[in-house]
Amino acid sequence: MRTLKTIILGTFAALAMGTSAFATDLYATTTSTYSEPGKATDWSGFYFGVLGVGTHVYETGCFECSENGFGVAKVFGYNWQSGNVIYGIDKMFVYWPIAQEPDVYKITFQAMARIGTEVTDGVMIYGAAGVGTTRFVDETPWAAYGAIASGVEVAMNDNLRWRTHLQWSRALQYPIANISVGTGIVWGFN
Secondary structure, eight states, X not given: OHHHHHHHHHHHHHHHHHHHHHHHHHXXXXXXXXXXXXXXXXXXXXXXXXXXXXXXXXXXXXXXXXXXXXXXXXXXXXXXXXXXXXXXXXXXXXXXXXXXXXXXXXEEEXXXXXXXXXXXXXXXXXXXXXXXXXXETTTOOOEEEEEEEEEEEEXXXXXXXXXXXXXXXXXXXXXXXXEEEEEEEEEEEO
């Protein structure tokens, strides 16, 4: 009799344990876990980058009176983010070698305020405006300019981004304007 009770109790215990394990498995497979769909990219924080820049410099009123050039830009700045709106300060240093005169090059420093929006996950478009100064190293004076720009940044991963930047600038003292396009890599440190 004792053996029969042990077998019956053991059977019920095994069924009870198996049923609760089955119920747990069923619950785990039928309930969904919360996942954040379309998590937006975090654009906030410091960034640093290197861009190749092509430029077309011309006299205002005489687009044919011009020259083209190529330079390398170092960009750095800081972004703040509020929802899909990104705003920040962007600074740029550009080195412009002059092909016709090997000992002459031009350097440019500029600072811009920029504001943008994340149009889709990992893609930001922005507009910017600012001021800068530039000079040839053959002892010409510094020339101040104003600039407006627009661009796009595409996040390749959490920290690495591809930027394309289009800018128009106008010298304040001289009748000279500049159209430039830069593209390259930006590293974010957020």
